[in-house]
Amino acid sequence: MKRILIVTGQSGSGKSSALQVLEDLGYYCIDNLPLALLPEIVSKLDRENNLEQLALGVDVRSTHADLQDFDGVFEQLQKHGTVDVIYLTTKDQELITRFSASRRPHPLTGRCTSLNECIQEEKSLLLPVQLRATVNIDTTNKSVHDLKHTLLSKLDQSDRLIVILQSFGYKHGIPLDADYVFDVRHLPNPHWDLNLRKLSGLDEPVQAFLSANDDANEMYQDIFKFLEKWLPVFSKGHRHYMTISIGCTGGQHRSVYMVDRLQKALQAKWSIQILHREMKHWS
Known part of the structure; x- marks a missing residue:
């Protein structure tokens, strides 16, 4: 077996959706097994099957000891x-909204x-797993x-570094999965x-x-020089991706402009992915 993914996180954050996506990508997916049984099951699968990619769903329903x-x-x-x-x-507020809309109980109810107490308790229980995370994804607005x-x-498993340039609006919250955040509200x-x-x-x-604004040009130059x-x-540190988030008030004008300008400057050298998080809110 070459690659094993452990998919976990807060209840209501999209673990089931993530596993469905991974299944579509060719991963053999197993969900909701006790943590203590995973090594034995993976060992058996490794011996008896020629699996290249395996995804394991883990959540707070595992025992505290596990x-x-x-x-x-x-x-x-x-x-x-x-x-x-x-x-x-x-x-937290988005999780509360999702649970209220679905009318499904939280696993720790x-x-x-x-x-809210369930959400905070779950964060504490999952901390040993979170500390091992190599990929963090904020699904609040996804x-x-x-x-x-x-x-x-x-x-992506190639040697190249993928740079994710993300615009967002502060009034909708700072992205939890950003590696660097730049504020252009000034x-x-x-x-x-x-x-x-x-317009956008x-x-x-x-x-x-x-x-035409001097501050906008200077801010662009400062961010560009930092990234350059x-x-x-x-990249030399064997990172596969870097998420650079740029925020303004609503995520429609200034942050989008800055992301677009940086993409044009960096795309000749780096693999760039663009995400305008607040596009659904644009007028």
Whole structure:
């Protein structure tokens, strides 16, 4: 067996959806088995099947003792291939909204007095697993399509570094899976120009408006020089991806403009993936 993925994270963050995506990508998927049984099952599969890719769903329904001993399970699994832990996380309020909409109980409902208490307790129980995570994905504002795109980017096994440039709006929350966050809210806001309000940072009038501003040009140069200097260092460190998030207030004008400008400057040297997180909110 060459590759083993452990898919875990907070209940309601999309573990089932992630496993479905991985199954579509050719992974043999097993969900909701006790952690303590995983090494034995993987060993049996390794002996009797010619599996190249295996994905294992793990959640808080494993016993507390098993979760605390995750390091031991992880090390046993490494005997059978390369092991990565995909940890899915979502902002608390979004989890509460999802559970309320689905009307399904949280797995820890019987142990806690409120949904929020369940969420906090689950974070604590999953901490030993989260500390081993090699891929962190914030699903707060992601559709299944966005999740598939993110998984494809972050599971790339080539030697090249994939740079994910993400625009977002601070009013919708900071992305939890960002490696670096740059704030461009200090730049002049096209939102206050009625001729530009319904456009985005991908439209030429907005780009012309911001490119004429000295602060916008200096901010772009500072971010570009930072990435130009450090991306080669990150690449030598055998990282497969780097998520650079750039935020403005709504995620429609300034951050989108900056991401688009950086993509054009970096794409000749680096493999670039673009995600405009708030596109569904654009006017």
